[in-house]
Amino acid sequence: xxxxxxxxxxxxxxxxxxxxxxxxxxxxxxxxxxxxxxxxxxxxxxxxxxxxxxxxxxxxxxxxxxxxxxxxxxxxxxxxxxxxxxxxxxxxxxxxxxxxxxxxxxxxxxxxxxxxxxxxx
Ligand SMILES: [Zn+2]
Numbered sequence: 659x660x661x662x663x664x665x666x667x668x669x670x671x672x673x674x675x676x677x678x679x680x681x682x683x684x685x686x687x688x689x690x691x692x693x694x695x696x697x698x699x700x701x702x703x704x705x706x707x708x709x710x711x712x713x714x715x716x717x718x719x720x721x722x723x724x725x726x727x728x729x730x731x732x733x734x735x736x737x738x739x740x741x742x743x744x745x746x747x748x749x750x751x752x753x754x755x756x757x758x759x760x761x762x763x764x765x766x767x768x769x770x771x772x773x774x775x776x777x778x779x
Pocket of ligand 1: 687688689740742743744747748749752
């Protein structure tokens, strides 16, 4: 993980990155890039200062939520989760920092995402 390098990204830089990747908004409000997702399922981005990271982490910085990001990266039992279950999404409103255990509980619940044959899943 490149937590220390994410500290070098300012909200202004993060916003520029997000804006340049925001290709479309789905019917569920997910922000998606034109780039093919990484094999992990996440959208990734090469940052001009020399490393590659997940686009949704950049989105948290752009949304002035660096503190939350630090919580997620600094504690092994915390992670940045997608409320929409769409890993390629980088809409900060769909992102939440929570314990991994918590995320596991939520994913057992039925969700409305992906029904009706939409393009999400
Ligand atoms: Zn989303």
